Amino acid sequence: MQSLFDGLDSAAQAYPQRSFRRGEFIYSVGEESNNLWLLNAGIVGLFHISGSGKETLLRVFGPRVTLAHRSILDGGVHHATAIALSTAEAIAIPRTEFLAILNARPELLLALSRQLAQDLREAEERIARVMDRTASQRVAEALVYLRLRYPEHNWTRREIAEFSETTEETCTRVMGQLEARGLLVKQGRRFDLPAPDKLLDEAIA
Amino acid sequence: MQSLFDGLDSAAQAYPQRSFRRGEFIYSVGEESNNLWLLNAGIVGLFHISGSGKETLLRVFGPRVTLAHRSILDGGVHHATAIALSTAEAIAIPRTEFLAILNARPELLLALSRQLAQDLREAEERIARVMDRTASQRVAEALVYLRLRYPEHNWTRREIAEFSETTEETCTRVMGQLEARGLLVKQGRRFDLPAPDKLLDEAIA
DNA sequence: CGTTAGTTTGAGGCAGATCAACTTTGGTGG
DNA sequence: CCACCAAAGTTGATCTGCCTCAAACTAACG
Numbered sequence: 001m002q003s004l005f006d007g008l009d010s011a012a013q014a015y016p017q018r019s020f021r022r023g024e025f026i027y028s029v030g031e032e033s034n035n036l037w038l039l040n041a042g043i044v045g046l047f048h049i050s051g052s053g054k055e056t057l058l059r060v061f062g063p064r065v066t067l068a069h070r071s072i073l074d075g076g077v078h079h080a081t082a083i084a085l086s087t088a089e090a091i092a093i094p095r096t097e098f099l100a101i102l103n104a105r106p107e108l109l110l111a112l113s114r115q116l117a118q119d120l121r122e123a124e125e126r127i128a129r130v131m132d133r134t135a136s137q138r139v140a141e142a143l144v145y146l147r148l149r150y151p152e153h154n155w156t157r158r159e160i161a162e163f164s165e166t167t168e169e170t171c172t173r174v175m176g177q178l179e180a181r182g183l184l185v186k187q188g189r190r191f192d193l194p195a196p197d198k199l200l201d202e203a204i205a
Numbered sequence: 206m207q208s209l210f211d212g213l214d215s216a217a218q219a220y221p222q223r224s225f226r227r228g229e230f231i232y233s234v235g236e237e238s239n240n241l242w243l244l245n246a247g248i249v250g251l252f253h254i255s256g257s258g259k260e261t262l263l264r265v266f267g268p269r270v271t272l273a274h275r276s277i278l279d280g281g282v283h284h285a286t287a288i289a290l291s292t293a294e295a296i297a298i299p300r301t302e303f304l305a306i307l308n309a310r311p312e313l314l315l316a317l318s319r320q321l322a323q324d325l326r327e328a329e330e331r332i333a334r335v336m337d338r339t340a341s342q343r344v345a346e347a348l349v350y351l352r353l354r355y356p357e358h359n360w361t362r363r364e365i366a367e368f369s370e371t372t373e374e375t376c377t378r379v380m381g382q383l384e385a386r387g388l389l390v391k392q393g394r395r396f397d398l399p400a401p402d403k404l405l406d407e408a409i410a
Numbered sequence: 411c412g413t414t415a416g417t418t419t420g421a422g423g424c425a426g427a428t429c430a431a432c433t434t435t436g437g438t439g440g
Numbered sequence: 441c442c443a444c445c446a447a448a449g450t451t452g453a454t455c456t457g458c459c460t461c462a463a464a465c466t467a468a469c470g
Binding site (some may be wrong): 156157158168169172173175189 | 416
Binding site (some may be wrong): 013014048049050052054056058059069070073074079080102106109110112113115116117118119120121123124125126128130131132165 | 274330
């Protein structure tokens with residue numbers, strides 16, 4: 001089955017590609033979602049930033065996926081802020097053109113629905129997990145998820161903490177314990193997980 | 206715009222209506238989602254139940270909405286358990302027929318996508334909220350949300366707690382404080398919110 | 411090398427979970 | 441209509457995970 005990104009790729013060729021450096025905003029919460037973004041390269045994080053400055057990493061996007069499709073279908077206002085986590089290349093398609101393409105090609109709308117259904121499952125599993133697991137367990141699970149899914153990215157303690165709903169300090173401490181148990185190896189700022197499956201087993205148990 | 210429920214209503218007439226009493230399961234986590242459910246009456250809760258028995262109320266369904274659409278689009282396995290919170294009446298449409306109708310009527314698929322987009326926003330807002338707000342604030346927000354959205358239902362402390370990611374005891378204590386401040390009035394097991402907007406203001410501030 | 415972003419470590423405090431015992435409610439059936 | 445009882449709600453005492461604040465350290469990059 002064709003992905004939403006692939007189905008829109010040819011239409012995107014008509015538009016210029018934009019570059020973002022680490023830390024740059026692709027869009028911000030509250031803005032109108034006038035564009036659908038096609039991410040060609042790099043890693044982008046979708047963040048919720050609260051009044052008190054506390055940040056939550058809601059979703060992570062890698063190459064060959066779309067951004068802002070959810071907002072466009074839900075009232076046209078961004079509910080969160082998309083920030084480049086590494087150098088990123090993306091193309092913006094006008095909202096109206098995106099909707100016209102969806103209208104003309106129901107199979108792409110179906111692909112989009114499936115993506116939303118999957119994202120909703122993942123979000124709801126996270127809601128339940130906060131109550132269900134300790135901070136250590138959540139960090140361990142986040143490490144495995146982020147590392148396996150986006151191995152090329154240099155995940156920081158802060159990013160891991162914001163994804164696992166805990167603090168940077170707790171994250172550091174948990175990673176230290178995992179290192180002591182041989183489940184994590186630090187090399188400068190980078191780290192590796194020699195046995196991700198074992199790590200998950202021990203974390204959940 | 207036509208809702209998904211309305212679009213499927215005529216097709217549902219071919220199938221018998223089933224009744225559920227409070228506490229009965231409509232479907233369970235892990236089961237295959239062979240049916241789309243049309244809820245005609247009553248309130249249904251979608252729960253995540255962890256190994257340790259801890260329950261989380263993920264979503265609430267009222268009359269004239271569908272259940273299991275997310276699962277059907279996402280691999281066909283239920284990721285949570287649907288339980289009747291009051292006497293409920295619902296009709297099951299076979300998965301295959303549901304998919305055939307979606308295929309024939311893209312406008313219904315669009316309505317479904319919009320619903321998923323909205324549910325995803327609500328779920329992600331909840332993820333951020335757990336870190337962002339105290340237990341008291343979450344309880345206050347849950348009270349307003351549940352009471353205004355489903356005024357006919359007699360929400361129990363347990364249900365409110367499982368929706369606001371806290372415990373029954375905390376929920377009781379918070380409600381006691383709100384009563385002392387005149388923002389909540391108990392009448393036996395029922396309660397009323399004389400000034401929901403004020404309650405929200407004070408809770409968030 | 412200087413500078414900044416990222417990481418580590420320690421000490422202290424508290425929100426809220428947990429456990430336990432008790433009270434109230436409201437539906438049921440005798 | 442009343443007595444009963446299971447489900448729901450309340451209250452208090454205790455305990456702890458992890459957040460918070462602070463301060464020093466270190467990697468990486470221009």
